[in-house]
Amino acid sequence: MSSSYKEILAYNEKWIAEKTASNPDFFNELCIEQKPDYLFIGCSDSRVDPDIFTGLDLGNVFVHRNVSNIVNPIDLNVASVIQYAITNLKVKHIIVCGHYGCGGIKAAMEEEGIGKNSPWLQIIKDIYRIHKTELEKIKDETKRYDRLVELNVIEQTENVIEMDCIQSLKGTQDYPAIHGWVFDMRTGKIIDLDLDSKADDKLAPGNRSFFIKLKSLFKK
Template identity: 50%
Template sequence: MDAQGRHFSVSHFLRQNQNRIFENNRAWVEAKLEEDPTFFERLSAGQEPDYLYIGCSDSRVPANEIMGLEAGEVFVHRNIANLVPNTDLNVMSVIEYAVLHLKVKHIIVCGHYNCGGVQAALSHSDMGLLNPWLRNIRDVYRLNEKELDEIEDAEQKWKRLVELNVLEQCKNVIKTAAVQQSYTKNEFPIVHGWVFDLRDGLLKDLKLDFEEALKDIKKIYDLEVGPH
């Protein structure tokens, strides 16, 4: 096949790839309506999700699919390596909205093994714009330096940093005024740390002791009381 022909087939493939999206969207709408003719009508009345999911942007970890939840059931924020940096207005706005306005019952920070962001943080390279973002993961390494240094196997080290990163981001969620104040008043939300394993599709609960973590954090980061 000549160069022109090859160009055609790649474009043609991409076009079909995109056609799939709108066709699939229509098929999904039809299937939903068949199950429940009022499905979309009910959704337009408002949202009352029980969960806020903070996960990785990675295409292999779609929140609703891995949790088996429907449209309307989980509020979602996804970024590189599921980070919750203190000064990031983007993720902080998401947490505030979910806790104070939607009154979610659970906040899940979900990482995943084979995370490219965590791997990049383990490598020693200048990644330009990504540096300040990945820096947060390197800080997690520093906070757990002794434990991680002792792991010789690179794959195991990578996996452990994925887990420790999730636990640290859970702490960052608990450091917010919204979570602390809502929990005192309503006994929710509860913060959970999960890791998704791409090899079997299963979620692993890291069993963060929320009450204990909250108590520890409040020793320094107590934002319970207003300025007055």
């Protein structure tokens, strides 16, 4: 059951009281600086909150969220977040997290509503097209959507790896571990797709990522 607007403000007052009761310096310490070990790139879906299902507290995770957790190579927003996270915050892990039941994935495939003409969701449509043979072999519609969610995470994780600011750190101690996750809302489980870039820099051997393709276009 959702809270009313006034209930949210009332909860905030209660939360402040609880925090200061256990640690009078909590907010003084909180505002000094942030030193998160994790950058979380996730979906804007209201049911996918990393603070809730990871147990990470305030100050432990730097967060960027957008529709369908897309790392668009020409999106200055996500590029700036990643640059700041690795250069200023020195994060040790970058997590790209999708989720089963993603509305953006479904909209892109059904081509209804925002999915019909959305240039943002065209990225997902392209992923579907590239993996069309595999996906169309999956007769169960739910399982097909689930697989596309996973393929989208793989592609966006590779896009992170191919960013110049990430590549420049290869071979140094500041090079972050890069992970692909799917959050299963049906069970609450985090599914690690085991795409740690430190173990294997090539997530999809033989396939150039969209990031590389787009970079090559701008260099012409």
